[in-house]
Amino acid sequence: MGRLVLRRLLATIPVLVLVTSGVFSLIHLTPGDPVEAMMAESQDPVAKEAVRAQLGLDQPLYVQYVSWIGRLVQADLGRSIRNHEPVIENVTRRIRPSVQLALMAMLVSLAVSFPVGILSATHRNSPLDGFGTLFALFGICMPNFLIALLLIFFFGVTMRWLPISGYVDPLEDPLAGIRSLTLPAITLGLALAAVITRTLRSSLLEVLSEDYVRTARAKGLAERLVVRHHALKNGLIPVVTVLGLQFGTLIGGAVITEYVFALPGVGRLVVDAVFSRDYPLVQGVVLLIALGFILSNLVVDVVYGWLDPRIRYG
């Protein structure tokens, strides 16, 4: 197990070097002068030169790169050129709504996908299965923002059951907090549920045709117990993999969901930074998200190796 972790950690090093280099070069990919792009509305050449010096853009490229990496090592991701606060502080302030949204979305997706996926597989080719398959297909073809607007239209605008924007921290006011996160969590959770349902159905169908399941049925075990004790455990392995792979989709979905529902999360911060052309903030947040993404993939790989010994020793 230790060797697997070490192997994966070593493999991450060149990727980290390339990811940081990629994020560093983002600002230099801007057609024309990045300072002009960031401060298009300003006519003050002194202010522009100050920003240029602050970002070190007046120095040779290799000097900029070395000093940027040097600061990174000290966990200094730079400062926003708009609010002049360190990137880390900007992100820390926004992380709570994003984590709460992701957790609630995960809950929604599991609560929907498990019953639908299991019923679909155990009632193959029945109307129930047809509904499950259609649900998965619709969830995959429907963009997040459209699901969000449909939910807002029905539950917010027409029936007025739930708030359509704004954020209340569930840790301060649990009821209002959960109400404010319900529609965003359903939006994000449904897309995830569609993918999990599809994977769970197909992996369960495969497991249910295995010999050991036939044996379990032959010895007179109730179908419910066959599914719960014999099929589900093995059928879950591909679901864990897919869940891991869906982190990227979850983060992307969170960007859109936070934007639509005006939640002050990290996803919304990315969009705001992009549109205010706050390149240091874009660089910092994108790098942090990529690091989080790499870390989560690493954890999934290790967990998967722990679940399935064939991978550990492969």
Next chain:
Amino acid sequence: MADASAPLSRQSSVLSPPSVLGPQPTAVRVRERRWVLVRRALSARFAPVGGLVVLVAVLVAVLAPVLSPYDPLQQDLANSLARPGGAHLLGTDNVGRDVLARVIFGTRVSLIAGAVSVAIAALVGSLLGLGAGYWGGRLDDVAMRLMDAVLSFPPLVLALALGAVLGAGLTGVLIALGVVYTPTFARLMRGQVLAIKARDYVEAARLLGAPNWWIVKRHVLPNAATPIVVQASLSFAFAILAEASLSFLGLGIQPPQPSWGSMINAGRGYLQQAPWIVFGPGGALFVTVLGLNFVGDAIRDALDPRLRV
């Protein structure tokens, strides 16, 4: 489909020796094989529906100026937020522009964005994967680590960041989505090339003194093309969704030019008074992506039945 144990394209190349070893397959056999593929694709459950949707979308995109009842940019403030029906089948938006006309012209943007970004990704990814898989060594290491690095970013976040530095507009989005989808194709092509390179017929061709370019052209590319075509057809739908998401956020083609994503974003402020501004382009987007998914699945099943889920 009892005869479909292996993809036809792969069978054909394995069975048909290179010209130095035997004759080329006849034109009749090639035609027969094509028909088998088309029949297989059409026999999939929802493929005809998907095919119809895609055909209609392509026709709408090509014939947009003829089909459109109004100029998509023409404002008519006296007629703003008009309900669907009568003169305006899908109603009008907040400045009185015909929603149907804008949906029709938006079809062009969506299809072009999907096709061009997937074409960029397939071309660049295939070349990288081919080089990495065939020549291996340092090229393989560098290309694949580069692809790993691109895959380390959540797709939408990477596309947003690239879109931000390249500037809002269709070109920036096309390049951003091209970059995002490239690793999928590169990895797929590399895997295929590695497998094909180890086959006996490639070894035989090499022993006969065939040059690398000839082996790549005659054996590697034809055999590796199937999964690339399958992946391209499946990615097309997702690229359209991604373009719509980016233009919903404000990147992509800029207003007043119509695109489905930006129309939906503009309409969300009028959800209570005029939901048709959102649901017109939303419905078009959903139906197109659904149709493309059906077609993609059918192409996958026809070309490589082993990949069937």
